[in-house]
Amino acid sequence: MYNAGKIIIGIVIFLALITAPFWYNLGRPSAPPKLEIGTQEKQCVESKAFMQAKHMVLLDQWRDEVVRDGKRIYVNSTGKQFNMSLQNTCTKCHSSKTKFCDRCHTYLNVAPNCWDCHIAPKEQEKLAGRSDK
Protein backbone atom coordinates (compact mmCIF):
# COMPACT_ATOMS: atom_id res chain seq x y z
CA MET A 1 0.00 0.00 0.00
CA TYR A 2 1.36 3.42 -0.98
CA ASN A 3 1.27 6.13 1.67
CA ALA A 4 0.09 3.63 4.26
CA GLY A 5 1.00 5.89 7.14
CA LYS A 6 -0.96 8.85 5.86
CA ILE A 7 -3.97 6.77 4.99
CA ILE A 8 -4.11 5.04 8.36
CA ILE A 9 -3.74 8.34 10.20
CA GLY A 10 -6.46 9.75 7.99
CA ILE A 11 -8.77 6.85 8.75
CA VAL A 12 -8.13 7.20 12.46
CA ILE A 13 -8.90 10.95 12.38
CA PHE A 14 -11.99 10.29 10.30
CA LEU A 15 -13.28 7.66 12.72
CA ALA A 16 -12.55 9.90 15.69
CA LEU A 17 -14.51 12.76 14.12
CA ILE A 18 -17.46 10.67 13.07
CA THR A 19 -17.79 9.04 16.47
CA ALA A 20 -17.13 12.27 18.36
CA PRO A 21 -20.78 12.74 19.43
CA PHE A 22 -20.76 9.31 21.02
CA TRP A 23 -17.55 10.01 22.93
CA TYR A 24 -18.85 13.41 23.90
CA ASN A 25 -21.99 11.99 25.46
CA LEU A 26 -20.33 8.93 26.93
CA GLY A 27 -20.74 8.56 30.63
CA ARG A 28 -23.36 11.25 31.10
CA PRO A 29 -26.72 9.76 30.33
CA SER A 30 -29.36 12.39 29.78
CA ALA A 31 -32.19 11.98 32.24
CA PRO A 32 -35.47 10.90 30.74
CA PRO A 33 -38.11 13.58 31.11
CA LYS A 34 -40.41 13.62 34.12
CA LEU A 35 -43.98 13.59 32.98
CA GLU A 36 -46.83 15.17 34.89
CA ILE A 37 -49.85 13.04 34.24
CA GLY A 38 -52.08 15.68 35.75
CA THR A 39 -54.86 13.45 37.05
CA GLN A 40 -55.94 11.54 40.13
CA GLU A 41 -57.17 8.72 37.93
CA LYS A 42 -55.30 5.48 38.69
CA GLN A 43 -55.80 3.65 35.44
CA CYS A 44 -55.40 4.75 31.84
CA VAL A 45 -57.34 3.23 28.97
CA GLU A 46 -54.91 0.32 28.95
CA SER A 47 -52.00 -0.67 31.17
CA LYS A 48 -49.17 1.79 31.68
CA ALA A 49 -46.64 -0.41 29.89
CA PHE A 50 -48.96 -0.74 26.90
CA MET A 51 -49.67 2.98 26.77
CA GLN A 52 -45.99 3.86 26.98
CA ALA A 53 -45.05 1.55 24.18
CA LYS A 54 -48.08 1.66 21.95
CA HIS A 55 -50.20 4.77 22.53
CA MET A 56 -49.52 5.90 18.98
CA VAL A 57 -50.73 2.58 17.61
CA LEU A 58 -53.84 2.80 19.78
CA LEU A 59 -54.54 6.37 18.68
CA ASP A 60 -54.20 5.39 15.03
CA GLN A 61 -56.60 2.52 15.62
CA TRP A 62 -59.04 4.88 17.33
CA ARG A 63 -58.77 7.34 14.46
CA ASP A 64 -59.54 4.70 11.85
CA GLU A 65 -62.42 3.18 13.80
CA VAL A 66 -64.06 6.54 14.46
CA VAL A 67 -63.53 8.21 11.12
CA ARG A 68 -63.84 5.29 8.73
CA ASP A 69 -66.14 2.89 10.55
CA GLY A 70 -68.15 5.29 12.69
CA LYS A 71 -67.52 3.31 15.87
CA ARG A 72 -66.82 5.61 18.76
CA ILE A 73 -66.79 3.40 21.84
CA TYR A 74 -63.67 1.55 22.88
CA VAL A 75 -64.06 -1.43 25.18
CA ASN A 76 -60.72 -2.10 26.81
CA SER A 77 -59.32 -5.45 27.91
CA THR A 78 -61.11 -5.21 31.26
CA GLY A 79 -64.46 -4.37 29.68
CA LYS A 80 -64.53 -0.68 30.55
CA GLN A 81 -65.91 1.68 27.92
CA PHE A 82 -64.31 4.86 26.62
CA ASN A 83 -65.25 7.45 24.04
CA MET A 84 -62.51 7.22 21.44
CA SER A 85 -61.43 10.83 21.28
CA LEU A 86 -58.06 12.45 21.75
CA GLN A 87 -59.70 15.77 22.46
CA ASN A 88 -62.58 14.60 24.65
CA THR A 89 -61.12 11.59 26.45
CA CYS A 90 -57.31 11.62 26.61
CA THR A 91 -56.93 15.28 27.46
CA LYS A 92 -59.58 15.13 30.17
CA CYS A 93 -56.99 13.33 32.30
CA HIS A 94 -53.77 14.39 30.66
CA SER A 95 -54.69 18.00 31.04
CA SER A 96 -51.30 19.45 30.24
CA LYS A 97 -49.93 18.92 26.78
CA THR A 98 -46.71 20.79 27.50
CA LYS A 99 -45.90 18.80 30.63
CA PHE A 100 -47.02 15.43 29.35
CA CYS A 101 -47.00 14.91 25.59
CA ASP A 102 -44.42 17.49 24.66
CA ARG A 103 -41.79 16.59 27.23
CA CYS A 104 -41.38 13.07 25.96
CA HIS A 105 -41.82 13.96 22.31
CA THR A 106 -39.20 16.68 22.58
CA TYR A 107 -36.82 14.33 24.36
CA LEU A 108 -37.21 11.75 21.63
CA ASN A 109 -37.27 14.32 18.85
CA VAL A 110 -40.58 13.20 17.39
CA ALA A 111 -43.10 15.68 16.09
CA PRO A 112 -46.55 14.15 15.77
CA ASN A 113 -48.97 16.47 14.03
CA CYS A 114 -52.03 15.66 16.18
CA TRP A 115 -52.30 19.17 17.54
CA ASP A 116 -52.36 20.88 14.17
CA CYS A 117 -56.07 20.11 14.19
CA HIS A 118 -56.99 18.66 17.56
CA ILE A 119 -57.36 21.33 20.18
CA ALA A 120 -54.93 21.00 23.07
CA PRO A 121 -56.36 21.38 26.55
CA LYS A 122 -56.32 24.88 28.01
CA GLU A 123 -53.51 25.18 30.51
CA GLN A 124 -53.25 27.43 33.52
CA GLU A 125 -49.95 29.05 32.68
CA LYS A 126 -49.71 30.91 29.45
CA LEU A 127 -46.85 28.64 28.44
CA ALA A 128 -49.11 26.51 26.34
CA GLY A 129 -48.23 27.01 22.75
CA ARG A 130 -49.25 25.16 19.68
CA SER A 131 -46.73 22.83 18.18
CA ASP A 132 -46.93 24.59 14.85
CA LYS A 133 -45.95 27.98 16.23
Added chain:
Amino acid sequence: MDDTRRSFLKIAGLSMLGFGAKPVVDAVAGTGDPKFEKDSKAFNGKRWAMVVDQQKCLKAKEGCKDCVTACNSAHNIPEFNNPKDEIKWIWQTSFEHAFPGQENPYLDEYIKKSLKGLPFMVLCNHCDNPPCVRVCPVQATFRRPDGIVVMDYHRCIGCRFCMAACPYGARNLNWRDPRPFIKKENPEYPTRTRGVVEKCNFCSELLAVGKMPACVDACKDKALVFGDLEDPNSEVRELLRSRPTIQRKPQLGTRPQIYYIL
Protein backbone atom coordinates in the same frame (compact mmCIF):
# COMPACT_ATOMS: atom_id res chain seq x y z
CA MET B 1 -31.68 -45.20 27.11
CA ASP B 2 -34.09 -46.94 24.88
CA ASP B 3 -35.22 -43.76 23.15
CA THR B 4 -35.89 -44.72 19.64
CA ARG B 5 -36.44 -42.58 16.66
CA ARG B 6 -40.09 -43.58 16.95
CA SER B 7 -40.62 -42.10 20.42
CA PHE B 8 -38.65 -38.97 19.49
CA LEU B 9 -40.97 -38.36 16.54
CA LYS B 10 -44.01 -38.87 18.77
CA ILE B 11 -42.88 -36.22 21.22
CA ALA B 12 -41.86 -33.83 18.47
CA GLY B 13 -45.21 -34.24 16.77
CA LEU B 14 -47.14 -33.61 19.96
CA SER B 15 -45.22 -30.46 20.75
CA MET B 16 -45.76 -29.14 17.21
CA LEU B 17 -49.46 -29.75 17.74
CA GLY B 18 -49.25 -27.64 20.87
CA PHE B 19 -47.82 -24.69 18.93
CA GLY B 20 -50.52 -25.02 16.31
CA ALA B 21 -53.28 -25.15 18.88
CA LYS B 22 -52.36 -21.90 20.63
CA PRO B 23 -54.02 -19.47 18.19
CA VAL B 24 -57.12 -21.69 18.11
CA VAL B 25 -57.36 -21.72 21.89
CA ASP B 26 -56.83 -17.94 21.98
CA ALA B 27 -59.62 -17.40 19.50
CA VAL B 28 -62.08 -19.67 21.28
CA ALA B 29 -61.25 -18.54 24.80
CA GLY B 30 -62.04 -14.93 23.82
CA THR B 31 -59.32 -13.24 25.78
CA GLY B 32 -59.78 -9.67 26.88
CA ASP B 33 -59.01 -8.20 23.50
CA PRO B 34 -60.26 -4.65 23.06
CA LYS B 35 -63.39 -4.13 21.01
CA PHE B 36 -64.84 -1.21 19.12
CA GLU B 37 -68.51 -0.47 19.37
CA LYS B 38 -71.11 2.06 18.37
CA ASP B 39 -72.67 4.29 20.97
CA SER B 40 -75.99 2.84 22.09
CA LYS B 41 -77.57 6.29 21.71
CA ALA B 42 -76.44 6.61 18.07
CA PHE B 43 -79.01 7.09 15.32
CA ASN B 44 -78.87 4.18 12.95
CA GLY B 45 -80.18 5.59 9.71
CA LYS B 46 -79.82 3.62 6.50
CA ARG B 47 -79.86 6.57 4.12
CA TRP B 48 -79.69 10.06 5.56
CA ALA B 49 -81.14 12.95 3.59
CA MET B 50 -82.44 16.46 4.10
CA VAL B 51 -85.44 18.38 2.89
CA VAL B 52 -85.16 22.16 2.84
CA ASP B 53 -88.60 23.74 3.07
CA GLN B 54 -87.78 26.96 1.29
CA GLN B 55 -91.27 28.35 1.86
CA LYS B 56 -90.68 28.28 5.58
CA CYS B 57 -87.12 29.53 5.22
CA LEU B 58 -88.20 32.54 3.16
CA LYS B 59 -90.85 33.43 5.70
CA ALA B 60 -88.27 33.49 8.46
CA LYS B 61 -87.09 36.73 9.95
CA GLU B 62 -85.01 38.93 7.70
CA GLY B 63 -81.36 37.95 7.44
CA CYS B 64 -81.79 34.81 9.55
CA LYS B 65 -78.52 32.86 9.53
CA ASP B 66 -79.18 30.66 12.54
CA CYS B 67 -78.25 27.43 10.77
CA VAL B 68 -75.01 28.88 9.41
CA THR B 69 -73.98 30.27 12.78
CA ALA B 70 -74.79 27.01 14.53
CA CYS B 71 -72.77 25.03 12.01
CA ASN B 72 -69.82 27.41 12.13
CA SER B 73 -69.55 27.30 15.88
CA ALA B 74 -70.12 23.54 16.10
CA HIS B 75 -67.36 22.75 13.63
CA ASN B 76 -64.82 25.47 14.30
CA ILE B 77 -65.23 27.02 10.89
CA PRO B 78 -63.02 30.08 10.43
CA GLU B 79 -64.26 33.42 9.17
CA PHE B 80 -61.72 35.12 6.96
CA ASN B 81 -63.99 37.88 5.65
CA ASN B 82 -62.40 37.30 2.30
CA PRO B 83 -64.24 35.34 -0.38
CA LYS B 84 -61.02 33.87 -1.75
CA ASP B 85 -60.23 32.09 1.52
CA GLU B 86 -63.83 31.46 2.54
CA ILE B 87 -64.72 28.17 4.25
CA LYS B 88 -68.38 27.21 4.25
CA TRP B 89 -70.32 24.09 5.12
CA ILE B 90 -73.84 25.49 4.83
CA TRP B 91 -74.40 28.86 3.21
CA GLN B 92 -76.90 31.06 1.46
CA THR B 93 -76.93 31.55 -2.26
CA SER B 94 -79.37 32.94 -4.80
CA PHE B 95 -81.85 30.88 -6.77
CA GLU B 96 -80.10 31.30 -10.11
CA HIS B 97 -76.84 30.06 -8.62
CA ALA B 98 -78.36 27.14 -6.78
CA PHE B 99 -80.57 25.95 -9.62
CA PRO B 100 -79.07 27.05 -12.93
CA GLY B 101 -80.88 25.92 -16.04
CA GLN B 102 -84.04 24.92 -14.27
CA GLU B 103 -86.31 27.63 -15.66
CA ASN B 104 -87.81 27.37 -19.10
CA PRO B 105 -87.13 30.20 -21.55
CA TYR B 106 -90.82 31.11 -21.77
CA LEU B 107 -91.22 31.74 -18.07
CA ASP B 108 -93.11 34.89 -17.25
CA GLU B 109 -90.78 37.86 -16.78
CA TYR B 110 -92.45 38.71 -13.52
CA ILE B 111 -91.84 35.26 -12.03
CA LYS B 112 -88.30 35.28 -13.40
CA LYS B 113 -87.57 38.53 -11.64
CA SER B 114 -89.12 37.42 -8.40
CA LEU B 115 -87.07 34.21 -8.40
CA LYS B 116 -83.83 36.01 -9.13
CA GLY B 117 -81.85 36.64 -6.01
CA LEU B 118 -84.14 34.60 -3.76
CA PRO B 119 -81.92 33.21 -1.01
CA PHE B 120 -81.57 29.44 -0.74
CA MET B 121 -79.73 27.45 1.89
CA VAL B 122 -77.22 25.13 0.23
CA LEU B 123 -74.81 22.57 1.60
CA CYS B 124 -73.07 19.37 0.56
CA ASN B 125 -75.63 17.19 -1.21
CA HIS B 126 -74.26 13.90 0.10
CA CYS B 127 -74.74 12.46 -3.36
CA ASP B 128 -75.56 8.85 -4.03
CA ASN B 129 -73.02 9.01 -6.83
CA PRO B 130 -70.49 11.44 -5.42
CA PRO B 131 -67.92 12.67 -7.94
CA CYS B 132 -65.65 13.92 -5.16
CA VAL B 133 -65.24 10.37 -3.85
CA ARG B 134 -64.41 9.09 -7.31
CA VAL B 135 -61.61 11.53 -7.90
CA CYS B 136 -59.97 11.52 -4.47
CA PRO B 137 -56.57 9.88 -5.04
CA VAL B 138 -56.05 8.97 -1.37
CA GLN B 139 -59.61 7.99 -0.42
CA ALA B 140 -59.74 10.79 2.09
CA THR B 141 -63.31 11.40 0.98
CA PHE B 142 -65.55 8.39 1.12
CA ARG B 143 -69.20 7.49 1.25
CA ARG B 144 -70.41 5.78 4.38
CA PRO B 145 -72.93 2.94 4.17
CA ASP B 146 -75.58 5.32 5.54
CA GLY B 147 -75.05 7.67 2.59
CA ILE B 148 -73.08 10.41 4.30
CA VAL B 149 -70.11 11.58 2.28
CA VAL B 150 -67.42 12.31 4.82
CA MET B 151 -63.80 13.32 4.88
CA ASP B 152 -60.90 11.82 6.70
CA TYR B 153 -58.87 14.96 7.25
CA HIS B 154 -55.93 12.86 8.37
CA ARG B 155 -55.57 11.59 4.85
CA CYS B 156 -56.29 14.69 2.79
CA ILE B 157 -53.27 15.86 0.82
CA GLY B 158 -54.91 19.06 -0.39
CA CYS B 159 -54.83 18.26 -4.11
CA ARG B 160 -58.28 19.84 -4.62
CA PHE B 161 -59.43 17.28 -7.18
CA CYS B 162 -62.61 16.97 -5.16
CA MET B 163 -63.20 20.70 -5.35
CA ALA B 164 -62.91 20.53 -9.11
CA ALA B 165 -65.22 17.52 -9.24
CA CYS B 166 -67.97 18.83 -6.96
CA PRO B 167 -70.59 20.62 -9.08
CA TYR B 168 -72.10 22.29 -6.02
CA GLY B 169 -69.07 24.18 -4.71
CA ALA B 170 -69.53 22.46 -1.38
CA ARG B 171 -65.82 22.08 -0.73
CA ASN B 172 -63.21 24.58 0.34
CA LEU B 173 -59.49 24.41 0.82
CA ASN B 174 -57.83 25.85 3.87
CA TRP B 175 -55.39 28.14 2.11
CA ARG B 176 -54.27 29.57 5.42
CA ASP B 177 -54.05 28.31 8.98
CA PRO B 178 -57.67 28.57 10.06
CA ARG B 179 -57.04 28.71 13.79
CA PRO B 180 -56.52 32.43 14.30
CA PHE B 181 -59.79 33.08 12.44
CA ILE B 182 -62.04 30.90 14.55
CA LYS B 183 -64.15 33.19 16.66
CA LYS B 184 -64.76 30.80 19.50
CA GLU B 185 -63.31 27.32 19.51
CA ASN B 186 -65.62 24.43 20.24
CA PRO B 187 -63.35 22.23 22.38
CA GLU B 188 -65.37 19.12 21.49
CA TYR B 189 -64.54 19.24 17.79
CA PRO B 190 -61.18 19.53 16.04
CA THR B 191 -60.20 22.35 13.75
CA ARG B 192 -58.58 21.78 10.40
CA THR B 193 -55.12 22.70 9.34
CA ARG B 194 -53.64 24.51 6.38
CA GLY B 195 -53.76 22.50 3.16
CA VAL B 196 -56.78 20.29 3.73
CA VAL B 197 -60.14 20.49 2.05
CA GLU B 198 -63.24 20.50 4.20
CA LYS B 199 -67.00 20.25 3.84
CA CYS B 200 -70.28 19.47 5.56
CA ASN B 201 -70.33 16.06 7.25
CA PHE B 202 -74.07 15.97 8.03
CA CYS B 203 -72.92 16.26 11.66
CA SER B 204 -71.92 12.60 11.74
CA GLU B 205 -70.26 13.29 15.11
CA LEU B 206 -73.63 14.35 16.54
CA LEU B 207 -75.60 11.53 14.89
CA ALA B 208 -73.18 9.13 16.55
CA VAL B 209 -74.34 10.28 19.98
CA GLY B 210 -78.02 10.53 19.13
CA LYS B 211 -78.29 14.22 18.32
CA MET B 212 -79.74 15.95 15.27
CA PRO B 213 -77.42 17.97 13.00
CA ALA B 214 -76.57 21.41 14.36
CA CYS B 215 -78.27 23.33 11.53
CA VAL B 216 -81.50 21.34 11.86
CA ASP B 217 -81.47 21.89 15.59
CA ALA B 218 -80.84 25.62 15.21
CA CYS B 219 -83.61 26.33 12.69
CA LYS B 220 -86.51 27.78 14.64
CA ASP B 221 -88.79 27.75 11.59
CA LYS B 222 -88.35 24.00 11.12
CA ALA B 223 -87.33 24.61 7.53
CA LEU B 224 -84.58 21.99 7.60
CA VAL B 225 -85.88 18.45 7.95
CA PHE B 226 -83.40 15.65 8.38
CA GLY B 227 -84.17 11.96 8.34
CA ASP B 228 -83.79 8.47 7.01
CA LEU B 229 -85.00 7.86 3.46
CA GLU B 230 -85.17 4.12 4.03
CA ASP B 231 -87.62 4.56 6.86
CA PRO B 232 -91.08 4.86 5.25
CA ASN B 233 -92.48 6.59 8.33
CA SER B 234 -89.83 9.27 8.56
CA GLU B 235 -90.63 12.94 8.22
CA VAL B 236 -88.47 13.33 5.13
CA ARG B 237 -90.32 10.51 3.39
CA GLU B 238 -93.65 12.09 4.27
CA LEU B 239 -92.52 15.44 2.82
CA LEU B 240 -91.11 13.82 -0.31
CA ARG B 241 -94.36 11.87 -0.74
CA SER B 242 -96.73 14.78 -0.30
CA ARG B 243 -94.86 17.81 -1.65
CA PRO B 244 -93.22 18.44 -5.02
CA THR B 245 -89.50 18.88 -4.53
CA ILE B 246 -86.50 19.75 -6.67
CA GLN B 247 -82.82 18.91 -6.35
CA ARG B 248 -79.76 20.84 -7.38
CA LYS B 249 -78.41 20.00 -10.86
CA PRO B 250 -80.02 16.54 -11.07
CA GLN B 251 -79.06 16.39 -14.76
CA LEU B 252 -75.45 15.70 -13.77
CA GLY B 253 -76.32 12.27 -12.43
CA THR B 254 -74.80 12.75 -9.01
CA ARG B 255 -78.15 11.88 -7.36
CA PRO B 256 -78.03 14.63 -4.73
CA GLN B 257 -79.86 13.96 -1.48
CA ILE B 258 -80.84 17.47 -0.45
CA TYR B 259 -84.39 18.17 -1.59
CA TYR B 260 -85.97 21.62 -1.87
CA ILE B 261 -89.62 22.49 -1.47
CA LEU B 262 -90.28 25.63 -3.51
